[in-house]
Every structure is written in structure tokens, then in C-alpha cells.
Amino acid sequence: MSISGFRYLTKQGLSNIARNKLMSFASIGVLTACLVITGVAALMSLNVGKFVDYLGAQNKVIVYLKLDADDATIESAKQAIGGVPNILSSTYVSKEDALNETKSWISGYDNGAYANVLDGYEGDNNPLYASFRVTVDDLSKIKDTVAELAKLPGVDFVDAPSDLAGTLVSLKRAVNIGGWGLVAVLAAVSLVVIHNTIRITVFARRKEINIMKFVGATNGFIRLPFLVEGTAIGLISAALAFGVVSGAYIGVLEAVSRAGTGWLSSLYFTIVDYNSVWSLLLGVFLVSGALIGGVGSAASIRRHLKV
Amino acid sequence: MIEFKGVKKEYPGGNVALDDFNLRIDRGEFVFVLGHSGAGKSTFLKLILHEEMATEGKIVVNGYDFTRIKNRQIPYMRRSLGVVFQDFRLIPTMTAYENVAFAMRVTNVPERRIRSRVPYVLNLVGLQDRARSYPAEMSGGEQQRIALARALVHSPPIIIADEPTGNIDPELSVEIMELLCAISKVGTTVVVVTHEQELAAQFHQRTVYIDKGRVVSDSCPVPSRPTFLAHGTGEASR
Numbered sequence: 001m002s003i004s005g006f007r008y009l010t011k012q013g014l015s016n017i018a019r020n021k022l023m024s025f026a027s028i029g030v031l032t033a034c035l036v037i038t039g040v041a042a043l044m045s046l047n048v049g050k051f052v053d054y055l056g057a058q059n060k061v062i063v064y065l066k067l068d069a070d071d072a073t074i075e076s077a078k079q080a081i082g083g084v085p086n087i088l089s090s091t092y093v094s095k096e097d098a099l100n101e102t103k104s105w106i107s108g109y110d111n112g113a114y115a116n117v118l119d120g121y122e123g124d125n126n127p128l129y130a131s132f133r134v135t136v137d138d139l140s141k142i143k144d145t146v147a148e149l150a151k152l153p154g155v156d157f158v159d160a161p162s163d164l165a166g167t168l169v170s171l172k173r174a175v176n177i178g179g180w181g182l183v184a185v186l187a188a189v190s191l192v193v194i195h196n197t198i199r200i201t202v203f204a205r206r207k208e209i210n211i212m213k214f215v216g217a218t219n220g221f222i223r224l225p226f227l228v229e230g231t232a233i234g235l236i237s238a239a240l241a242f243g244v245v246s247g248a249y250i251g252v253l254e255a256v257s258r259a260g261t262g263w264l265s266s267l268y269f270t271i272v273d274y275n276s277v278w279s280l281l282l283g284v285f286l287v288s289g290a291l292i293g294g295v296g297s298a299a300s301i302r303r304h305l306k307v
Numbered sequence: 308m309i310e311f312k313g314v315k316k317e318y319p320g321g322n323v324a325l326d327d328f329n330l331r332i333d334r335g336e337f338v339f340v341l342g343h344s345g346a347g348k349s350t351f352l353k354l355i356l357h358e359e360m361a362t363e364g365k366i367v368v369n370g371y372d373f374t375r376i377k378n379r380q381i382p383y384m385r386r387s388l389g390v391v392f393q394d395f396r397l398i399p400t401m402t403a404y405e406n407v408a409f410a411m412r413v414t415n416v417p418e419r420r421i422r423s424r425v426p427y428v429l430n431l432v433g434l435q436d437r438a439r440s441y442p443a444e445m446s447g448g449e450q451q452r453i454a455l456a457r458a459l460v461h462s463p464p465i466i467i468a469d470e471p472t473g474n475i476d477p478e479l480s481v482e483i484m485e486l487l488c489a490i491s492k493v494g495t496t497v498v499v500v501t502h503e504q505e506l507a508a509q510f511h512q513r514t515v516y517i518d519k520g521r522v523v524s525d526s527c528p529v530p531s532r533p534t535f536l537a538h539g540t541g542e543a544s545r
């Protein structure tokens with residue numbers, strides 16, 4: 001195809017959008033809305049995923065050793081923990097470490113009002129357990145791991161956030177499945193809408209298409225303006241949706257960073273930051289907008305090319 | 308150029324429009340295809356254009372054998388035909404110039420060539436002054452000449468005109484016919500499909516009669532003076 005021919009057809013396609021204002025607006029609106037919802041779902045899914053991973057890493061399994069455990073017992077427990085599958089890391093916390101940690105935590109509380117309450121519990125008076133802090137690799141298998149740890153020699157009991165872990169794992173799965181389901185439904189809705197819009201243009205120009213066929217136009221030539229029309233609608237919607245979702249997300253990020261305390265501020269460290277998602281978001285919007293627009297319009301013209 | 312061998316066309320529903328239809332039209336010929344309403348003339352045209360497909364038999368148009376033509380070859384086959392449709396098939400939203408230029412754009416002709424060729428063919432049909440008019444602003448005869456200009460624009464080896472005199476007054480129809488004759492003189496095959504027996508009789512050219520889907524007569528006239536000269540002198544040819 002010549003360059004001037006291509007330019008001519010592209011111009012035709014773009015002027016169709018202007019000629020067909022109402023339907024073009026309607027389909028841009030619907031497609032934009034669908035993309036916005038998709039974007040929000042994707043961002044939520046990303047954030048829930050990151051949040052779950054973060055909580056998973058925070059919630060250490062704590063293996064408490066018996067109060068009377070001696071150095072040899074501790075050493076053999078350490079070896080045994082190393083042999084349990086699904087363990088990412090383990091750190092030994094001695095009775096003294098535990099006491100010091102607690103002390104420093106308490107003295108930081110309420111401007112040091114309770115700084116001295118633990119004085120006198122050092123040495124043999126130390127009521128705290130020595131422990132191993134263990135992180136697990138796969139949260140969904142945490143129950144089995146905990147059961148194995150509890151059976152090890154020298155271990156008194158194991159403290160594990162197993163209920164929470166289960167909840168988090170299923171939450172992540174639900175968000176992902178729900179997100180993809182939503183995306184599939186919205187993609188179908190957008191396809192139908194674009195398909196109908198282009199079908200109206202095609203119908204309005206069916207005589208012209210028929211004439212084109214009989215003066216020897218190839219199918220590709222006839223299809224191109226409609227593909228341009230559909231793709232342009234898709235790309236315009238993608239740009240709009242990107243603007244809306246970006247604006248909203250930047251707003252949320254600002255609200256989180258400005259919230260000094262409260263539940264919002266707790267998200268500060270886990271929320272996915274804008275710089276790491278904008279290019280993904282824009283790319284996905286543009287590609288899916290163009291695809292939906294192109295496929296939708298190609299489908300509407302197929303019937304008219306069969307002459 | 309055009310060859311029909313044992314062609315049968317049965318429409319869905321059982322109407323047999325053509326049956327054992329045999330016809331061969333060679334390069335540079337001027338042929339009238341005559342027949343009553345319902346004889347199968349339009350069906351003959353539709354088969355040539357590959358708008359409809361034959362139920363049986365062999366059709367070859369400009370070297371394209373329809374029994375083995377590929378879908379992607381059909382546009383190129385159609386470019387080798389210039390058709391003036393009975394209803395003209397002009398695009399109402401385009402000017403005369405654009406309607407003709409459109410046929411060239413559709414076939415990827417460079418814009419520069421379009422700009423020189425379109426005025427030339429508009430001049431050929433005597434409508435250089437109506438280039439900016441829309442079909443609705445033109446008379447039937449003018450629209451028909453635009454359609455003819457569009458058919459001529461690719462200099463196709465075959466020009467087919469369906470009822471070229473059906474919608475216009477006799478004077479204009481003579482003009483159109485003379486134009487077609489002139490075109491055939493330079494080596495283009497011209498096929499005129501009509502039900503008007505007198506029209507064919509005025510021009511001493513090969514005439515094919517179709518009746519009930521068959522060729523019932525195919526007569527080559529004795530050579531005569533150029534037909535447009537004959538017309539120019541009024542009664543001379545009668």
C-alpha cells in the first residue's frame with residue numbers, strides 16, 4: 001500500500017469518528033469506564049499482593065525453647081530447625097536478647113514512663129524464653145511447618161499466625177480471581193460496545209463498501225479506515241482512563257503520606273508507589289484499548305466484505 | 308477475454324437464470340447482449356463480476372479462471388473490468404471528481420497520477436465543468452457519464468455497460484453509445500447489455516440474443532462504416 005493511500009485511509013477513519021460523534025462519545029465513555037475499573041482492580045490486586053507479602057514477612061513464627069534449655073539443647077534445636085522444609089531463615093534470640101528488646105520497647109513507650117519496670121529481672125530471674133524467630137517461605141503451608149517445628153526436641157511451644165496466614169493467602173487468591181473475572185467481563189462489554197459503534201459506521205457506508213468492492217478494492221484497503229476508527233477510539237479511551245486512574249492513585253498516595261497516624265498511615269510502607277506502576281498501567285491500557293478497538297471493528301466489517 | 312462454457316446459474320430457491328450458456332467475446336470486440344426482461348442479462352453480468360458464482364460450467368475473464376480463482380485475486384480481476392452499472396452506483400457524498408478519483412485510490416494509484424488522470428477522463432466524457440458537482444446535482448445522463456468516466460479511469464481491457472440508455476433521453480443515449488464506439492476503436496472490448504432491440508440495430512455490431520438463460524442467436528453484421536460517422540449523418544445507416 002502506498003503512503004498516500006495509507007494517509008488517505010487513516011484520514012477517512014478519523015473523520016468517521018467526528019461524523020459519528022454521538023456513538024463515538026458513547027463508546028469512548030464506556031471503554032474508558034471499563035479501563036478505569038480494570039485499572040483500579042489491577043492496582044488493588046497489586047497492593048493486596050504486596051500487603052500480604054509484607055505481612056507474611058513480618059509475621060515470624062516463633063519457636064520457644066524450654067525454659068531450662070542448655071547450650072547443647074539450643075545447638076541441637078538449631079540444627080533440627082535447619083532441617084525442616086519451607087524455612088526461609090531463622091534467628092536465635094537468647095533470654096537476654098529478649099529481655100533487652102522488651103526493655104527498649106517499653107522505655108520508648110509513653111516518653112519513658114515505664115522505663116524501669118523490668119529492672120531486677122536479669123540473669124536467673126529472667127522469665128522470658130529463649131527462642132528462634134523463623135520465617136517461612138510459602139505461607140499456605142505454614143500449618144505443616146509449625147507442626148513439624150513443635151515436635152523438635154527442646155521446643156516448648158510454637159507461636160504462629162497460622163489463622164492470619166490462611167486468611168491472607170485466600171484473600172490474595174480471591175482478589176486475583178475476582179480481578180481477572182472482572183477484567184474478562186469488562187473486556188467483553190467493551191468489545192460489544194465498540195463492535196456496535198463501528199457497525200453503525202459500516203452500515204451507513206455499506207453502499208460505499210459495496211462500490212469499493214466492485215471497482216477492485218482489496219479487503220485490507222476497505223477494512224483499514226474502520227480499523228483506524230476502532231483503534232483510535234480504543235487509544236483515546238486508554239489515554240483518558242490512564243489520566244483518571246493516575247490522578248486518583250496519586251491522590252490516594254498523597255492522602256496516605258499525609259495521614260500521620262491511623263489506619264491509613266499503616267499502609268505507607270506497603271502501598272505500591274506510582275513510579276513503579278505508571279508505565280505498566282499505560283502500556284496495558286494502550287495495548288488493550290487498541291486491541292479491543294481493532295478486534296471490535298474488524299468483527300463488524302467482516303460480513304460486508306463477503307461479496 | 309470473456310469466455311462462458313456450459314454455464315448454469317441456479318439461484319437459491321430454484322430459479323434457473325442461465326442454463327448451458329456458451330459465449331466467447333474476444334479482445335477489441337463490440338458486442339450487444341440483448342434479451343427480454345428476466346432473460347438472464349443481469350445474471351450474466353453478475354457472474355462476470357464474480358458477484359454471483361456459477362452453479363456449473365467454466366468462466367474465464369481476462370485470463371482469470373473462476374473455477375480456480377483465489378479470493379485475494381478477485382479485486383485484481385475486477386480492476387481489469389470497467390463497469391457502468393444500470394443504477395450507476397456513484398457515492399452520493401462525493402463530488403464527480405472524487406467519485407472517479409476514489410476508484411483510483413482504492414487501487415493504490417499515487418495521488419500525483421490521480422490528479423492528472425481524473426481531469427483527463429472527465430474531459431473524455433465531456434464533464435470537466437461538473438467536477439465539483441455532487442451526483443444529486445446532476446442529471447441522469449451526467450451521472451451515467453461520471454460512472455463511465457470511473458469505468459474508464461483504469462483504461463481496463465473490457466468495458467461493460469448495463470442498460471446504458473435506460474435512464475436517459477435518446478439524444479444523450481446516442482452520445483453515450485458513440486463514446487463507447489470510440490473507446491472500442493482503440494482496442495477496448497465493449498459489452499453493452501440492453502433490452503432495446505432498436506438500439507442494437509442502429510449500430511452494425513455483433514449482437515447476442517439471450518432468452519430463458521440461453522444464447523439463442525449470435526450474429527455478426529456485415530462490415531460497415533464506423534458507427535459514430537453513420538450517426539453523424541443522420542439517416543445514412545438505415
Ligand SMILES: Nc1ncnc2c1ncn2[C@@H]1O[C@H](COP(=O)(O)OP(=O)(O)OP(=O)(O)O)[C@@H](O)[C@H]1O
Nearest residue numbers: 318322323324343344345346347348349350351502
Ligand atoms: N437473486 C436472485 N434470486 C433468485 N432468482 C433470481 C435472482 N436474481 C435473478 N433471479 C431470476 O433469474 C432470472 C434472470 O434474472 P436477471 O436479473 O438475470 O434478468 P435480466 O435479463 O437482467 O432482466 P431485466 O431486463 O428485467 O433486468 C429471472 O427469472 C429472475 O427472477
Ligand SMILES: [Mg+2]
Nearest residue numbers: 345348349350
Ligand atoms: Mg437486469
